[in-house]
Amino acid sequence: MAEFVLVAGAWLGSWAWDEVVPELRAAGHGAHPLTLSGLADRRGLPAGQQTHVQDIVDEVGRHDLRNVILVGHSYSGIPVGQAAERIGDRLARVVFVDSNVPGDGESFVSRWSVHGRTVVESSIAENGGFWPPLIAADYDGQGLTGEQIARIVRGSTPHPGATLTEPAVLARPLGRLPATYVKCLLDGDQPSDDVVKLLTSEHWRLVEMDAGHWPMFSRPRELARILLDAAARG
Template sequence: MTQKNYVLIPGAWHGAWVWQPVARRLREAGHRALALTMPGVDGDDPSGVTLADAVDYVVDTITRYDLRDVVLAAHSWGGYPATGAALRVPDRIAEVAFVSAVVPEPGVSQADELPAQLGAFVRATIAASGTVPIDLDSVRTVMLPDEPEPVRRMVYELLVPHPGRYFLDALDATALGVPARYVLARDDRALAKPGAVFAARLGVAPVLVPGGHETLLTHPDEVAKALL
């Protein structure tokens, strides 16, 4: 068996912790798995952090560890830095796996992907605070609607405001020159558009796994299997 190098990128508000259950299973299968926390989401100052900084961080991690044949696995918003990194170092990337993630289009930001009213609210929030916070009600109704309240509260306590520029910045180019797959949580309610729309941008059919948007936490066995 050829050992794969998985670099795992979280979505908005999350850190490396959200990938740890999946990462453990990938390691148990004989692969290397490195979960990242993006700049501005690790207790550091989120003001002024840009999407380019996130892309740089992913690229720097790959080159610092001299990783090759990398599987970049991205959750949710993480599709942006994953795509940007794959465009920067395609010779090191074996595949990009989008897990209930946005597949970016050129010049289109995360805020642009949202429904108009929500997008306007997000932009106003960023203008006022520089970040995009998350509230407990959204965790209950959108992210973990089927989980018990103690689980919802535990996850909520781990979430942090997301740097505003991560939602406002876009990539100039997004056409991947490497293989890609799309893994979709069957009951995801949090994606800006249906997962099938994002999968179609890659020209692939989605691989379905159980659970909602937080399937990395609730169904790590199935997600890991879909990534192997």
């Protein structure tokens, strides 16, 4: 039996996994969807990137989880990748769902273009230290129904800006971790350059989904099958 700890990306909380969790539990595994500090039902708590790393480590420790599959979507791949090395032999595998990955000393925005980084940092400064959620039109072309888009927009909360600008801290190369990277093809047909390099590791595996960037909403059963396959590989 695996224990899945599921962490959604920017603006989202544990609720984002509502259609994935039952599939994992029906297969006999544990599933622990996690809301990071400052978001959703934990809105108002101060948070930097290392706060989010600790949120994940604490979730594993609080439930004394073993054979852990850490799942990070989008932004959350950065704290998940750091937490993975910190939980030691409790880790079975990491699954990065169309996500960013941490680089030691690099932040979420540091690999963006100068223009993109400036836009995000300016938006954070103009919104009281938070990155405002996307609007409905931003989800076009991602394989989502109107109802699914409305659900995401309705549930999203501003994202703590410090988590996007603080650097990651890694003690060893990320390529040494057992990992599956899920590339959602409607959001681009190739992983980013840093992920392509990591996929040369014998410990990493690439899986492609014909889905947009939010497959827990658009293709939850297919995503659950991919996660169950990752658990079977250990």
